[in-house]
Amino acid sequence: MPTKPEAAVPHRSSEEGPPDAASSAGEPLLSVRDLHVHFSIHGSFVQRLLNREAGSVKAVDGVSLDVQPGEVLGVVGESGSGKTTLGRALMGLVAPSSGSIRYRGQEVATASERAFRPLRRKIQMIFQDPHASLNPSMDLETALAHPLRIHKQTSGEQTRQRVRESLERVGLSPVDRFIHKLPGDLSGGQKQRAVIARAIILGPDLLVADEPVSMLDMSVRAKILELMLDLKRDLGLTYVYITHDLATAKFFCDRVAIMYLGRVVEIGPTAEIFADPKHPYTKALLSAIPDPDPERSLPAELPRGEIPDAAAPPHGCAFHPRCPRAFGPCGWEARDLRTLLEEHWAAVDLEDYERERGVVGDVDHLQERGHTAVLRPGGGGDVGDVRALVERLRAADPDEPFWRGVRSIEDGDGEVRLVFSDGRDPSLQPVDQVQVACHLYDGDGAHRQTGGLSR
Amino acid sequence: MSETQDERFRPEAARTDVLSVRDLRVWYGTERGPVRAVDGVDFDLRPGETLGLVGESGCGKSTLGRGVLGLLPTGARAAGAVHFRGDNLVELSDKQMQTRRGPELGLIFQEPMTRLNPLMRISQHFEETLRVHESGISKDEIRIRALGALRGMGIPPTRYRNYPHEFSGGMRQRLMIALTLVLRPALIVADEPTTSLDVLVEAQIIRILHDLRRNFDTAMLLITHNLGIVAEACDRVAVMYAGHIVEEGDAKQVFSAPAHPYTRELLRSTISLRTTGLHYIPGAPPDLADPPSGCTFHPRCPDAMAVCRDQDPVEVRTSGGQRVACWLHGPDARIPDGGREPLSRQEISVADEA
Numbered sequence: 144m145p146t147k148p149e150a151a152v153p154h155r156s157s158e159e160g161p162p163d164a165a166s167s168a169g170e171p172l173l174s175v176r177d178l179h180v181h182f183s184i185h186g187s188f189v190q191r192l193l194n195r196e197a198g199s200v201k202a203v204d205g206v207s208l209d210v211q212p213g214e215v216l217g218v219v220g221e222s223g224s225g226k227t228t229l230g231r232a233l234m235g236l237v238a239p240s241s242g243s244i245r246y247r248g249q250e251v252a253t254a255s256e257r258a259f260r261p262l263r264r265k266i267q268m269i270f271q272d273p274h275a276s277l278n279p280s281m282d283l284e285t286a287l288a289h290p291l292r293i294h295k296q297t298s299g300e301q302t303r304q305r306v307r308e309s310l311e312r313v314g315l316s317p318v319d320r321f322i323h324k325l326p327g328d329l330s331g332g333q334k335q336r337a338v339i340a341r342a343i344i345l346g347p348d349l350l351v352a353d354e355p356v357s358m359l360d361m362s363v364r365a366k367i368l369e370l371m372l373d374l375k376r377d378l379g380l381t382y383v384y385i386t387h388d389l390a391t392a393k394f395f396c397d398r399v400a401i402m403y404l405g406r407v408v409e410i411g412p413t414a415e416i417f418a419d420p421k422h423p424y425t426k427a428l429l430s431a432i433p434d435p436d437p438e439r440s441l442p443a444e445l446p447r448g449e450i451p452d453a454a455a456p457p458h459g460c461a462f463h464p465r466c467p468r469a470f471g472p473c474g475w476e477a478r479d480l481r482t483l484l485e486e487h488w489a490a491v492d493l494e495d496y497e498r499e500r501g502v503v504g505d506v507d508h509l510q511e512r513g514h515t516a517v518l519r520p521g522g523g524g525d526v527g528d529v530r531a532l533v534e535r536l537r538a539a540d541p542d543e544p545f546w547r548g549v550r551s552i553e554d555g556d557g558e559v560r561l562v563f564s565d566g567r568d569p570s571l572q573p574v575d576q577v578q579v580a581c582h583l584y585d586g587d588g589a590h591r592q593t594g595g596l597s598r
Numbered sequence: 599m600s601e602t603q604d605e606r607f608r609p610e611a612a613r614t615d616v617l618s619v620r621d622l623r624v625w626y627g628t629e630r631g632p633v634r635a636v637d638g639v640d641f642d643l644r645p646g647e648t649l650g651l652v653g654e655s656g657c658g659k660s661t662l663g664r665g666v667l668g669l670l671p672t673g674a675r676a677a678g679a680v681h682f683r684g685d686n687l688v689e690l691s692d693k694q695m696q697t698r699r700g701p702e703l704g705l706i707f708q709e710p711m712t713r714l715n716p717l718m719r720i721s722q723h724f725e726e727t728l729r730v731h732e733s734g735i736s737k738d739e740i741r742i743r744a745l746g747a748l749r750g751m752g753i754p755p756t757r758y759r760n761y762p763h764e765f766s767g768g769m770r771q772r773l774m775i776a777l778t779l780v781l782r783p784a785l786i787v788a789d790e791p792t793t794s795l796d797v798l799v800e801a802q803i804i805r806i807l808h809d810l811r812r813n814f815d816t817a818m819l820l821i822t823h824n825l826g827i828v829a830e831a832c833d834r835v836a837v838m839y840a841g842h843i844v845e846e847g848d849a850k851q852v853f854s855a856p857a858h859p860y861t862r863e864l865l866r867s868t869i870s871l872r873t874t875g876l877h878y879i880p881g882a883p884p885d886l887a888d889p890p891s892g893c894t895f896h897p898r899c900p901d902a903m904a905v906c907r908d909q910d911p912v913e914v915r916t917s918g919g920q921r922v923a924c925w926l927h928g929p930d931a932r933i934p935d936g937g938r939e940p941l942s943r944q945e946i947s948v949a950d951e952a
Contacts, residue, residue, distance in 0.1 A: 221797060221798065222796055330882060331655075332882075360654040360655055360823065361654065361825075361864060361867055361868050361869075362654060362863070362864060362867045363878070364867075364869060365876040365878040366878045369876045369878075387796065389871065390869045390871050394869060394874075394876070417871070428797055428798065429871070431798050431801035432797060432826065432871060433804060433824060433827045433829065433830050434829065434871065434872075435829045435853050435865055435870070436829070436853070436870070437849075437853045437854045440829075440830060441805060441830055445798060445801050445805065447802075449768050449769070449796070449798075449799050450766075450796065465798075486752075486754065488754045489753060489755070490749070490752075493745055493746075493749075506756065
């Protein structure tokens, strides 16, 4: 690889925080505490006119983590997990609703744009799409000199020198061949190298890399990851690596945080998490990766459904509607019954569906939040028929996690009521070497499977 | 190549093939001359069979899929033969192709939301699709057929009158597959059907595609860059490089014992959970307007020999049953004296690599 150890090493000035010796002794480079980023939803015109809030999306919902100097922290999650919003918040690109982000002890979550600007020299970002991150009408020299000019770092010959060094460092050499090229003349991998060259030109400490290789071809991904590892070693960089790809995270990261719907559900050393995933979501993710190994195939059981709407997250643990091991305290609610009925109807004959639909009537009201699910008979049956249908569903699949959350089934007053166990939000707690937010690990840490009506 | 023709395509199988592609070529006119995106491709597809077409961006896999369906962009030309139900699709007019797309040739795209009309209910999508291709179909029949197709994709009938925006990304892709299947086409081309989806949803869709071949007699050409998806969902795999199919065979066989160096290197450079060291293929894919002489992979091939630079490879069948176009597998009689001398790889500057 082209990186030369003797080339310019970024200078760290001492007034910007504790010296490196102190930080490697446990002082995190970046410390995030109870970070929330909420986006308000704009409702209809009338609602806005009346200044009524239509609700909010909790993109990041109480995240706490530390990034140690020199480590690679992976933030892994599906789309909608809040991983990108978290990365953008670290860069000051979105304003946190509450919580704290400290960079070398300095609070940046509440920093004004003006106060934040000098910090951007130290915290840089690499985006997913290299094509969209480069101005198509700027040649590489102009593009790379841009941050130096904006931050008034260098001028004239010095700028040119820094640009050349940076291009050389990322492997765009011989430099003369590339320095006047436009992004359109470069391949995807070359563009991503140019983006990285621009990110390191100010001598940052921390790079937030948001899916830096996911747009690249398989045979190129390894090269870019190798370049990033070389730069980390030579320049003493720290990475926050945001990705949906567990395979690259396993290879690339020292620690990983698994995110689901705005929260960290499991965080710990990479080796630990991949060898012994604790959270059912982490387990599911690991088993679902398509692998060219002919000996391996997809598991028979995949979590159903998809990541839920963040504007109306599930009660309790956000993963419970999809979780194969969910039980009593996971947060069961009325709409889970709707999902259960719909899944059942998607599997039965049209005739059965139409008859059963007649028995329970409309199920749209189950969308409302509630601790009790109420079913009223439709035109095609009475309370007894509704109850019989519910009992039949349970008998057909007694191992379905949903029934573990049902405390009792009552009828009377012309309706059937399913009362659910009380749901609680799981919080991160230490289990072995990692931290997990899952009720399975509550109390004595035994993997419990109790609660509800299971006999 | 003609002398190996009989060996490659068993005549008894050829009669039952849904699709039979012979020497298909597709090229785009550019300022720098023709770009040969698909350069002499042969393959067959039997009923109920899924063939995975894999390769990196720019290898011509999407162009091949579009060429089969007659959906090439303006400026592209096709030649060769695409035999489907007694016709050569390459020679049909646009209008003739249009009547075949839908009821006979299905297509699943990458971005489901761009293919669904946001102002139409799901029921209306099915009504439109079925009425266009099966005039006189009754409303009841439409409902029964549509709900049957939705059930096959695990979409509850309660959602039949919803709008596309009320569905999640994975559900939309299921809708697209249901809309394609409701016409019962003999062949489906699926172009990166799971690329925009999350891991868990992707696995669900792969499962559905995997089950399709058991439940329907539909043959599928599954185009993807993800080798893992092929291993999960396909019976056979064809690996494309620079417009050619360099290797084709049983998916499990190709992945466990790749015959072509490109397949082998591509598998090695794929980062999976078992990756312990980074590996990549040196160099970059060739410029298709000016491809290298001989085997187009020879400048990057760790096993390149003198003959690879000088002569186009000949397709042979390996003992493992794969079709492979690589001089390593012979035929020995065609390799000139000294042709097996290793080729010293030219120095490639790092930047050329990416």
